[in-house]
Amino acid sequence: MPYDLLKENIKKDVTVSELQLDVICNYFEPSSVSKNNMLLVQGQLCKFEGFVKNGCFRVYTIDKKGNENTLYFAAKGWWLMDLDSFMNHAPSVLNIQALEDSEVLLISKTDKELLYREVPVVERLFRIMSQKAIIAWQRRLVRNHCLTAKERYEHFVNTYPSIVSKLTDRQISSYLGITHEFLSKIKRKQLTEK
């Protein structure tokens, strides 16, 4: 029951037996993060990889000028981590914050390596997941380059309406790469047009 969502998610990308699924799930430890609490703070080592069972997170970084830059949001069914820190044992550049009371399933780096060995198809699973992620990042770059801020905002709202409803305008603007003041002006223009 507590692992149902994770199992569904895995079965979308690879074919696995129920037995394998159980072995995989046993490697993950449930954890709760209450609203506004941090799962990871810039400077720490990211020792986990996480799957969101419930709730919503924001993954962001703060640059030298103090501006927040949101890489992505992770709602129910999404994966979560600072891949750079996790893979390279480097201090994290990212912050991960719960936007509401949330539950995640965590796996440590050493357990992940054990899991790869015990259930080799997991290697395939993360290969496929990673490649899908690359496609998403490529598409986002192209959107950032050839769409205006207003078009990007509309695309985001249309694509992830359920996430948008959980976000403040400031969080949305930090994802789009614009200031919150300008986002406010975009929204006003939308209203007067309709």
Added chain:
Amino acid sequence: MPYDLLKENIKKDVTVSELQLDVICNYFEPSSVSKNNMLLVQGQLCKFEGFVKNGCFRVYTIDKKGNENTLYFAAKGWWLMDLDSFMNHAPSVLNIQALEDSEVLLISKTDKELLYREVPVVERLFRIMSQKAIIAWQRRLVRNHCLTAKERYEHFVNTYPSIVSKLTDRQISSYLGITHEFLSKIKRKQLTEK
């Protein structure tokens, strides 16, 4: 000999026997692309994944306004493909052009699946490669958001000097997401400052 660079590249990410390396390499077919020729054109199906043995390529898309948008350059030792088209059997949105006379090693989608089965560690190889790519895409997004055009240009020149020397200013500007006129003005400013 013709596969040495590929073998070196593989050994950086996974531990494999010489025998396995040979099996892997046998799946790849050498191919030559002469300067300015297209390895892939927008609208086609991307049926291959490629490794650059020699030369240099540009991967880009053309948007509705006719603007070219360069996703990345691939020089010797880099991988190359339209992942979206390759994975999802969808018509490609990307163009891949040789910037100089080049040689690549190509593998088809069906052969790739056979290779995964025959040499399972290849699954791990591409999992690791993909995750590294994700890290690179994330970093690029952050740079696009918090650096000015001038800073992005300097970062690019400092990070990939050997690639830059092969590129026209127009190609560089399409990678940075600015117009070539503005890049010209950036360069002039750099000169007068020093």
Added chain:
DNA sequence: CGCGACGTTGATTTGCCTCAACGATTGTGG
């Protein structure tokens, strides 16, 4: 209640784009 974070609005500035013109370089066909 009062404080801090939020969304809004306006005035001003700025980074970058657009358009147009020009000489320099490269490539190509006769």
Added chain:
DNA sequence: CCACAATCGTTGAGGCAAATCAACGTCGCG
């Protein structure tokens, strides 16, 4: 090999999208 075309890099004038700065009312929360 040259003539011509095409593409390139440069420069300027003007315009626009978005940032900056500052002020304000609102809301949730301790």
